[in-house]
């Protein structure tokens with residue numbers, strides 16, 4: 001546990017000193033919270049999503065975050081172009097398959113994007129179960145999960161093996177796997193589910209952690225989820241509901257110091 005805490009702090013403090021440039025092609029709901037999450041963590045966000053700009057811009061970024069939340073034919077072209085560049089240039093990129101089973105268009109888009117080998121896939125339990133089982137007809141309602149993250153462990157392992165990506169499942173326990181090893185990050189508070197785009201934002205934070213060391217993608221994903229969860233716990237101490245949690249979570253992320261992080265991080269091996 002102590003080792004995980006130190007590893008997490010080392011990566012997090014590097015974001016603050018190196019301020020990696022993170023491109024986000026994301027949904028309209030999440031843009032504000034995602035950009036503010038990255039800024040508060042010390043990274044430099046850029047919501048560049050026009051396909052005309054991607055050949056110039058994407059080769060210069062340190063990592064890419066692709067989120068299907070408000071997918072359209074135009075945004076899909078941008079995602080595919082950017083993912084292809086990252087895959088060719090070895091730039092780490094993260095896929096957030098929001099509401100993957102909502103439509104065939106969205107599901108097929110996810111499958112096409114998997115062809116460009118995301119470094120990490122982060123979804124909630126319903127999304128990871130649907131993507132892993134290739135099932136377009138899941139019980140998921142939309143962007144919110146109807147499953148517990150622990151129900152998605154086997155699905156996550158299977159998806160990691162078939163895609164070659166590290167797979168992260170958010171929930172009461174955040175789960176991260178490479179297909180064999182399974183690690184749990186137990187930080188966070190349930191009210192984070194009532195703040196839209198917290199999941200989208202932690203996916204972008206994973207991209208920021210990956211930007212520093214893409215060769216240890218499992219560590220990057222676990223660390224990002226733990227840091228965001230700790231910020232949620234600290235923010236909750238001052239929050240009166242979802243709106244003030246959103247504000248205090250961002251403040252807590254910005255002010256997070258080593259001693260506070262080390263005393264709160266709760267990461268365990270689940271395999």
Ligand SMILES: Nc1ncnc2c1ncn2[C@@H]1O[C@H](COP(=O)(O)OP(=O)(O)OP(=O)(O)O)[C@@H](O)[C@H]1O
Nearest residue numbers: 124170171172188189190192193196197198199200
């Ligand atoms: N029951 C819970 N207890 C503690 N933390 C939680 C709980 N549920 C979710 N979280 C945390 O909330 C954040 C968002 O996770 P969630 O699973 O709600 O993502 P999501 O469904 O993709 O969200 P969105 O699509 O709105 O961005 C994560 O950091 C996760 O760890």
Ligand SMILES: Cc1ncsc1CCO
Nearest residue numbers: 027029069070098143197
């Ligand atoms: C509510 C919602 N709808 C599409 S994306 C999004 C934000 C959470 O994923």
Ligand SMILES: [Mg+2]
Nearest residue numbers: 098124199200
């Ligand atoms: Mg989501």
